[in-house]
Amino acid sequence: MTMxxxxxxxxxxxxxxxxxEYVQSIERIDQITRVPNAPSFVKGVFNLRGNVIPVIDLQGKLNLGQAKYTDKTRVIITKFEDIELGLIVDQTSDVIDxxxxxxxxxxxSGFDSDYFGGIAKIDGRLIILLxxxxxMKAESN
Known part of the structure; x- marks a missing residue:
């Protein structure tokens, strides 16, 4: 396997x-339109260059509490197969090989490892890979 x-x-x-490979773009948080009867971690949809994209609060989705939006908050626009999804994160750090x-x-170790693909150990950092x-599978059910 290569880098x-x-x-x-x-x-x-x-x-x-x-x-x-699955990241389309990283956007500043913009006007999100709420969707009725959506789970609490689904923040709504937003219009990105003419495409309506569902947006989820990744912290809420992973049961890590609620995100606090700051000027560093970003939406990572992802695409898997034909589904686009915006993930709200506290801030993006960098692109790493x-x-x-x-x-x-x-x-x-007893936690829900379905969402986690491993841990990357890079320069003393531990990065949990999602x-x-x-x-996405969980979203479309």
Whole structure:
């Protein structure tokens, strides 16, 4: 397996990463239109260059509490198969090359590991990798 790139971002106190292959863009938080009867972590939809994209609060989705929006808050626009989804994160940090040997599998330590693809250990940082496919699957049910 060769190097791959991730977009690293902050949720609360932790750093997370998504495979850059699924990241379309990173946007400032804009006008989000609420959707009736949506789960609490679904913040609504927003219009991005003519496309209406559902937006979820990733912290809420992962049961990490509610996001506090600041001027650093960003929406990571992701696309998996034909589904676009906006993920609200506290802030994005950087794009990082990850070597396979820097990856460590998450042992089944009793938490819901469906969403987590492992931990990247890079320059003293621990970055929890999220599986977008699993997050999306949960959204479309």
């Amino acid at each position: 791959f790139k991730i977009v690293a971002f902050i949720l609360g106190e932790e750093e997370y990463g998504l495979d850059i 990850v070597a396979p040997e820097a990856l460590e599998a998450i042992s089944s 599986k977008l496919a699993e997050l």
